[in-house]
């Protein structure tokens with residue numbers, strides 16, 4: 001099942017950062033010396049990011065949007081759709097049993113009724129495969145592969161990228177964006193763009209600095225989404241941070257020279273600044289992106305200490321450009337929704353879903369200012 005494999009999208013990063021068992025916590029209440037909850041203001045954007053894999057998660061998505069998110073005070077839901085939608089323009093880009101346009105419309109109506117902003121997401125540039133497990137776009141269109149000669153089964157290979165300079169790529173993916181924007185009646189779109197490690201390999205891109213290639217890709221997407229479609233563009237922020245300078249490491253920040261792109265992109269992009277560990281507990285990126293004139297949306301995951309500290313810094317650095325807090329999940333949406341509803345979660349030997357559920361609850365409470 002696609003979602004199962006996608007569980008590990010950020011697994012390597014998380015494992016490195018969490019140091020294995022150090023990342024496990026019980027999620028129970030703990031004594032605190034913080035101020036009473038009522039003293040803390042509500043952060044404006046309180047979001048959750050989940051996989052929207054297809055028909056198998058549709059009931060869970062309905063429950064999430066219609067009941068769970070409102071009960072947690074969450075007002076933004078980012079749906080990582082990718083191949084989970086029945087595209088008409090390029091039907092070959094859908095996985096089996098995808099969400100239909102009617103499903104999307106139903107979710108959009110539910111969200112509207114609950115005053116929730118629903119944001120479709122399509123991973124752009126990177127994350128076109130998980131190792132050798134190729135996503136639907138490159139599976140159907142290998143001509144878009146940036147590095148077809150690389151062996152995805154080789155040690156250290158992470159995810160395939162598409163070629164941002166392929167002459168047919170942009171109109172192709174913009175067709176997909178159009179369908180998602182229309183079906184979900186969206187006013188914002190998330191383009192992913194995290195953990196891009198393969199750049200500058202093909203004959204079109206070779207010799208161009210990675211920062212230029214990355215900025216070019218961002219600007220192309222921005223021209224279409226913001227310029228033409230007039231929607232908000234959101235993206236993950238890791239490639240715009242200097243790993244050496246921030247101390248975040250090569251997953252949460254860039255050690256492959258993409259980071260100077262931060263000065264080459266429009267200021268109206270919303271940067272989803274994800275950090276799941278405590279490699280740098282000062283979380284300097286929250287201030288950094290604001291100083292660059294960009295809106296920053298801090299995004300945490302499953303470690304109590306990290307979530308608490310991250311939101312503490314976010315509140316301390318809070319200005320007009322600091323948007324709130326985004327809970328990420330990275331495990332099966334069906335299980336997350338069950339857990340958030342208070343039902344028993346089926347645990348696996350890998351990621352502890354219970355910790356993710358607890359992380360979402362804690363993040364939502366801290367973002368509302370209602371957790372101790």
Ligand SMILES: [Zn+2]
Nearest residue numbers: 163202204205
């Ligand atoms: Zn290329």
